[in-house]
Amino acid sequence: MTWQGWAEIALTLSLAVAIGWPLGVFLSRVWNGEKTFLAPVIRPVEGLFYKACGVDPGKSQSWHAYALALLALNLVGFVFVYAVLRLQGVLPLNPQGFPGLSGHLAFNTAISFITNTNWQSYAGESTMSTLSQMLVLTVQNFVSAATGATVAAALARAFVANRGEGVGNFWADLIRTTLYLLLPLSFVVAVVLVALGLPQTLAASVTAHTLEGADQKISLYAVASQEAIKMLGINGGGIFNANSAHPFENPTPLTNLITAVSINTLGWAAFFAFGRTVLAKKDVRALVIAAFVLLFAGAAGVYATETQSPPAQVAAKVDASVNMEGKEVRFGAPATAAWVAMTTGASNGSVNGMHSSLMPLGGGIAMFLMQLGEILPGGIGSGVAIMVVMALLSVFVAGLMVGRTPEYLGKKVEAREIQFSILAVVIIPLSMLGFSGLAAVLPEALKGLMHSGPHGLSEILYAYVSGTANNGSAFAGLTANAPWWNVTLGIAMALGRFLPIVAVLAIAGSLVTKPKLAPTAGTLPTDGGLFIGLLIGVILILGGLQFFPAMALGPIAEHFQALGAVAALR
Amino acid sequence: MLSHLRPALVSMGLFTALLGLAYPLAVTGVAQAAFPAQANGSLVRDTDGKVVGSALIGQAFAKPEYFHGRPSAAGNGYDAMASSGSNMGPLNDKLIKREKTDAVALRAENPGSVIPADAVTTSASGLDPDISPANARFQAPRVSRERGVPLGQVTALIDAQVQQPLLGFIGQPRVNVLALNRALDARFPPIASQKGG
Structure with missing residues (x-):
C-alpha cells in the first residue's frame, strides 16, 4: 500500500460526495417543481409529456395511486424490453446479425434492467444488437434510475407535510428527474467520455x-x-462482457475517475435532495457521514486484501506484492479497490476488475456491502429511502430503551412504520439466503458453477446477494445463462426491488397524515455523533450478523485456506 | 391500475424515442463531428493507412523480437469480440498451474530478475493494452538479443514510452505494448527484415 494509493481512494470517494451536494440541491428544486436554469429548454418538452400522458403534474396522489402508477410503468417496461429482445433477430439496426434471445434470458434481462439491477447473464458483444443496446437497455437505464428517485421524493414529502394527504405525483417526479437531471448530465458526461x-x-x-x-x-x-x-x-450493465474493465468502456485513469465518481454522485445527491426537501440538512448530514464511514472502510479493506500475497503468485515465485489476476495494469490495486466499494455500496454493479479473482476477503467485502441493503449511498433515491428506514429502526431501538414513542424528523414513528420498515429490510436476507440455500443443493443449479468448495459457495451467494440487492455485479465464473439461474435470479431481483419500494411508499402514506411535531427536550437528537454510532450499529447488525454463517462457509473459510496455502509455500 | 396504463404506455413510448433514439444519435453526431478518431475506436494506422490495431485494445504478441502483453482470457487470447477475465478464484488449481508454467518460461529467458506480477496474470478484460514498466524492462534483454540492439537503447526506448499516473497518484505507471512495439519497429527493424531488405 502506498500514499499514492490512499490518496487516489480518498479523492475518488470524496469527490462523489462533493459533486453530489450541489446536484442534490438542484434535484430538490426539480422535485419541488421550482424553476431551474434548464427550464427554458426543457419546460416545453415536459409539458408535451404531461399532455400526451393525460396527467396533471400538480395533482398529488395517495400512496396507493403513486405505487400503482410506479408498478404500471415497470410492467409496461418489462413487456417492452422482453418483446424487443425476443424479436431482436427480425428488428433493424442489427449489423451484428444476432438472433433473438431465449425466453429465460429475455425474462432475466428484462427484469434486470427495469429493476436497475443490470445483472447480465449474457456477454454483450456476442448477444446484443445495436438496436437492443440503445432502444431498450439505454432507455431502462434512465427510467429505472428515475423510478428509484421518485421513491425518495415521495418519502421526503411525507416527512415535510403537516397532516397532509398525497405524497406527490409519480408521473411528474419521474418525468422531471429524467428530463432535468439524468438526460442533460448524461449528455455532457457522454461527450466528455468520447473525447x-x-x-x-x-x-x-x-x-x-x-x-x-x-x-x-x-x-x-x-x-x-x-x-x-x-x-x-x-445501473452498471456494460456494453461489453468485461464491463468497465474493457478499454473501450474505461480506457484511462481519468475516465476511471470520472466514471467511478459517477457511480456514487447521484446517490449522494438524492441524500442531499431529501435533506433540503425535508428541511433537515443536519439530520441528513448524519446519514451521509454514517454511510461514508462504512463505504471508506470497505474500500480500505479491499485495498488491504489486494496487497496481500496471492497464493498463485507465491507458488509461481513471482512478485507477490499485489494481486494482479483479474486487474488492469492502468488501474492496479487502489483504483480497483475504490471501484469495488463504490459499485457494491451503491447498487451499480459495474466492475473495473473481476470480483471473482479478488482475494477471498476482498470478494467478501464486496458481498458484505451489498448485504447492508444498498445504502452506501445506494441507488438514486432508493438508497436514501432504505437509509431512512434504517434511521427509523434506530430511533425505534433507542425509543425502546427509554420507553418513549420515537420520533424522526418531526414525525412520530409508530407500529405501522416499524412493520413496513421490517418488511422492507427482511425480504433482503430472505431472498439472498433462501435462494442460495436452494441452489446449493440442486444439481440443476450446481452445474453452472466454475469452482467447488468455499469459492463455489461464494459464486452462489454472490449471485443472489447481487440480484436481490439490485446490484448486478457477479462472481462471473458462474455460468448464469441457464433456465434455473435466469428464472430464480429474475424473481430475486423483482422481490428485492418492488417489495421494499412498496413498503417505503406505505411508510410515506402513513407518515404524511401525521402532524409535524416540534422537537422537545425528550426527542432523541438525530444529527449528532451518538445517533451516527447507533445507526452504524443497527446497519451492521441488521445487514451483517444474519449473513455471518453463510459468509463463514464462503469467503472467510477461503481466506484461511489461502493463508494456509501461502504459509505452506514459503 | 387501468387508469395508470395510459400514462405508462405513452411515457414509455416518448422515453423510448427521446432516450433510446434521439439521445444516442445526438451523442453520435457530436462525437463523429468533434472527435472522429476516438469515436471510431482510436484506430492506429501504418504508413499505407491500413489499420494495424486500436491504441486502446491489446493485441497478441508471441514473436520473441516483440514485447509481449499479459496473458489473456479473452477467447483464445486478445479476442476483441469476446472480452473476459479468467474469473478464477485465488486458490484455483488451474490458475496456480498456469502461473507456475508461465513463470518457468519467463525465468529461463531472464534468470536472476524478479518476474513482475502482471507478466503471469490475466487482466480483467483480456484486452489490457498495457504492461507495467517493470514487465517491459524484464523483457528488454530478450528483445535486445533478438534485434541485435544494445540493451541500453532498448531500455531508453521503454523509458520514453512510460505513461506516469495523472498528477502522480491517479492510476498506475504503464507502457502501451502496441505503441512500444511500433516504436521498436521504427527505430530498430527486426534482424530478419534487415536481411530481407
Whole structure:
C-alpha cells in the first residue's frame, strides 16, 4: 500500500460526495417543481409529456395511486424490453446479425434492467444488437434510475407535510428527474467520455491487421452514450462482457475517475435532495457521514486484501506484492479497490476488475456491502429511502430503551412504520439466503458453477446477494445463462426491488397524515455523533450478523485456506 | 391500475424515442463531428493507412523480437469480440498451474530478475493494452538479443514510452505494448527484415 494509493481512494470517494451536494440541491428544486436554469429548454418538452400522458403534474396522489402508477410503468417496461429482445433477430439496426434471445434470458434481462439491477447473464458483444443496446437497455437505464428517485421524493414529502394527504405525483417526479437531471448530465458526461477515448459509432466492428500479421476483429458500439447513464443512473450493465474493465468502456485513469465518481454522485445527491426537501440538512448530514464511514472502510479493506500475497503468485515465485489476476495494469490495486466499494455500496454493479479473482476477503467485502441493503449511498433515491428506514429502526431501538414513542424528523414513528420498515429490510436476507440455500443443493443449479468448495459457495451467494440487492455485479465464473439461474435470479431481483419500494411508499402514506411535531427536550437528537454510532450499529447488525454463517462457509473459510496455502509455500 | 396504463404506455413510448433514439444519435453526431478518431475506436494506422490495431485494445504478441502483453482470457487470447477475465478464484488449481508454467518460461529467458506480477496474470478484460514498466524492462534483454540492439537503447526506448499516473497518484505507471512495439519497429527493424531488405 502506498500514499499514492490512499490518496487516489480518498479523492475518488470524496469527490462523489462533493459533486453530489450541489446536484442534490438542484434535484430538490426539480422535485419541488421550482424553476431551474434548464427550464427554458426543457419546460416545453415536459409539458408535451404531461399532455400526451393525460396527467396533471400538480395533482398529488395517495400512496396507493403513486405505487400503482410506479408498478404500471415497470410492467409496461418489462413487456417492452422482453418483446424487443425476443424479436431482436427480425428488428433493424442489427449489423451484428444476432438472433433473438431465449425466453429465460429475455425474462432475466428484462427484469434486470427495469429493476436497475443490470445483472447480465449474457456477454454483450456476442448477444446484443445495436438496436437492443440503445432502444431498450439505454432507455431502462434512465427510467429505472428515475423510478428509484421518485421513491425518495415521495418519502421526503411525507416527512415535510403537516397532516397532509398525497405524497406527490409519480408521473411528474419521474418525468422531471429524467428530463432535468439524468438526460442533460448524461449528455455532457457522454461527450466528455468520447473525447477521452470511448467509441460512439453505429458500426459493429472493425478488423485490424496486427503487427504480427494476424487479423483482429474489434467489436464497436455507441459506447459512450450508454456508459454515461450506466454510471450516473447507478445501473452498471456494460456494453461489453468485461464491463468497465474493457478499454473501450474505461480506457484511462481519468475516465476511471470520472466514471467511478459517477457511480456514487447521484446517490449522494438524492441524500442531499431529501435533506433540503425535508428541511433537515443536519439530520441528513448524519446519514451521509454514517454511510461514508462504512463505504471508506470497505474500500480500505479491499485495498488491504489486494496487497496481500496471492497464493498463485507465491507458488509461481513471482512478485507477490499485489494481486494482479483479474486487474488492469492502468488501474492496479487502489483504483480497483475504490471501484469495488463504490459499485457494491451503491447498487451499480459495474466492475473495473473481476470480483471473482479478488482475494477471498476482498470478494467478501464486496458481498458484505451489498448485504447492508444498498445504502452506501445506494441507488438514486432508493438508497436514501432504505437509509431512512434504517434511521427509523434506530430511533425505534433507542425509543425502546427509554420507553418513549420515537420520533424522526418531526414525525412520530409508530407500529405501522416499524412493520413496513421490517418488511422492507427482511425480504433482503430472505431472498439472498433462501435462494442460495436452494441452489446449493440442486444439481440443476450446481452445474453452472466454475469452482467447488468455499469459492463455489461464494459464486452462489454472490449471485443472489447481487440480484436481490439490485446490484448486478457477479462472481462471473458462474455460468448464469441457464433456465434455473435466469428464472430464480429474475424473481430475486423483482422481490428485492418492488417489495421494499412498496413498503417505503406505505411508510410515506402513513407518515404524511401525521402532524409535524416540534422537537422537545425528550426527542432523541438525530444529527449528532451518538445517533451516527447507533445507526452504524443497527446497519451492521441488521445487514451483517444474519449473513455471518453463510459468509463463514464462503469467503472467510477461503481466506484461511489461502493463508494456509501461502504459509505452506514459503 | 387501468387508469395508470395510459400514462405508462405513452411515457414509455416518448422515453423510448427521446432516450433510446434521439439521445444516442445526438451523442453520435457530436462525437463523429468533434472527435472522429476516438469515436471510431482510436484506430492506429501504418504508413499505407491500413489499420494495424486500436491504441486502446491489446493485441497478441508471441514473436520473441516483440514485447509481449499479459496473458489473456479473452477467447483464445486478445479476442476483441469476446472480452473476459479468467474469473478464477485465488486458490484455483488451474490458475496456480498456469502461473507456475508461465513463470518457468519467463525465468529461463531472464534468470536472476524478479518476474513482475502482471507478466503471469490475466487482466480483467483480456484486452489490457498495457504492461507495467517493470514487465517491459524484464523483457528488454530478450528483445535486445533478438534485434541485435544494445540493451541500453532498448531500455531508453521503454523509458520514453512510460505513461506516469495523472498528477502522480491517479492510476498506475504503464507502457502501451502496441505503441512500444511500433516504436521498436521504427527505430530498430527486426534482424530478419534487415536481411530481407
